[in-house]
Amino acid sequence: QGQPLEEQLVNSMNKVFGVHPGMRANHAKGIVVEGSFKASPEAAGLSRAALFSGAAIPVTARFSDSTGVPNLPDGSDDANPHGVAVKFHLPDGSDTDIVINSLKFFPVSTGEEFRELLTALAESPANAAKPTKFEQFVSSHPSVPAAFGTVATPDSFADEEYYGINAFTFVNKAGERQAVRYQMLPEKVVHLEKSDAAKRAPDFLMNELPERLKQGPVTFHFKAQLAAAEDSTKDPAKPWPESRKVVELGVLTIDKAVPNSDEVQKSLLFLPGQLTDGIEQSDDPMVDIRGGAYAVSFSRRNP
Numbered sequence: 589q590g591q592p593l594e595e596q597l598v599n600s601m602n603k604v605f606g607v608h609p610g611m612r613a614n615h616a617k618g619i620v621v622e623g624s625f626k627a628s629p630e631a632a633g634l635s636r637a638a639l640f641s642g643a644a645i646p647v648t649a650r651f652s653d654s655t656g657v658p659n660l661p662d663g664s665d666d667a668n669p670h671g672v673a674v675k676f677h678l679p680d681g682s683d684t685d686i687v688i689n690s691l692k693f694f695p696v697s698t699g700e701e702f703r704e705l706l707t708a709l710a711e712s713p714a715n716a717a718k719p720t721k722f723e724q725f726v727s728s729h730p731s732v733p734a735a736f737g738t739v740a741t742p743d744s745f746a747d748e749e750y751y752g753i754n755a756f757t758f759v760n761k762a763g764e765r766q767a768v769r770y771q772m773l774p775e776k777v778v779h780l781e782k783s784d785a786a787k788r789a790p791d792f793l794m795n796e797l798p799e800r801l802k803q804g805p806v807t808f809h810f811k812a813q814l815a816a817a818e819d820s821t822k823d824p825a826k827p828w829p830e831s832r833k834v835v836e837l838g839v840l841t842i843d844k845a846v847p848n849s850d851e852v853q854k855s856l857l858f859l860p861g862q863l864t865d866g867i868e869q870s871d872d873p874m875v876d877i878r879g880g881a882y883a884v885s886f887s888r889r890n891p
């Protein structure tokens with residue numbers, strides 16, 4: 589204790605998932621791919637970001653399984669939510685990142701609560717007396733089972749939908765501001781039954797994507813859900829009503845698996861707070877806490 593929250597979060601993850609040198613404290617198992625993003629005309633009306641100019645923007649992306657366990661079977665329930673991190677390489681040489689996962693909303697509202705959740709997990713080994721610390725945490729935080737109820741194992745990283753969860757603020761050329769949450773939607777969602785997922789080969793998701801890309805590119809639709817004035821932008825555990833307008837921001841085309849993905853992923857750092865003019869943080873403090881924790885994890889995996 590007495591350490592910054594960001595350090596405590598990574599320490600708790602290390603306790604729950606074990607310490608695996610060179611690997612991420614969370615989303616340890618992943619695969620790196622490349623492609624490009626092309627914005628829709630509507631996007632430029634919402635944000636003046638260079639990302640939305642309509643020019644083709646090269647991207648590096650990493651799909652991942654949850655947890656800090658690098659050899660977790662992809663079909664394990666614990667591998668949910670699956671994640672995707674996208675680094676957009678802008679014309680001026682800078683990058684902006686979007687780091688999202690398949691939960692429709694976060695299990696808890698704040699970084700402090702997430703630390704409590706991880707601590708409860710660390711204190712609930714298989715032989716712990718019932719109800720375990722984690723069971724107690726879950727029964728006092730109904731958003732935990734609700735959030736995990738929104739995920740299932742996909743048959744492919746390409747057939748999953750990913751959600752931004754934390755809100756950001758778009759600023760357009762006129763200076764108008766709009767709070768948004770990202771969505772990255774596939775052409776079709778395919779989820780497996782739990783019993784089917786458990787039977788899949790341990791690396792079926794990591795192996796499937798490069799195979800699929802040999803047949804042709806995979807596309808996703810980047811969208812923004814627009815907040816209404818009364819929607820909270822600082823509680824990632826509260827989804828906004830489904831009736832809110834959703835605007836297509838553009839199409840992400842993934843066309844290439846990176847051959848030496850295990851090497852490349854080590855030096856990649858995706859930061860949810862790495863933004864560019866026209867995209868700003870909202871009042872959600874979780875994005876800064878995430879940024880700090882990702883940096884701690886990065887420095888430990890690249891000592």
Ligand code: HEM
Pocket residue numbers: 597598611612613614615618650651652670671672673687688689694698699702751752753754824856857858874877878881882883885886889
């Ligand atoms: C306080 C809340 C959170 C904490 C403390 C946290 C912590 C972490 C850490 C330490 C890593 C490893 C980073 C690295 O070594 O590069 C990570 C990765 C990741 N997190 Fe989070 N996270 C949080 C919330 C979220 C949320 C809300 C999302 C989705 C919207 C998310 C999605 C991801 C993804 C996709 C990765 C993998 C990034 C990559 O491929 O490099 N996390 N997280």
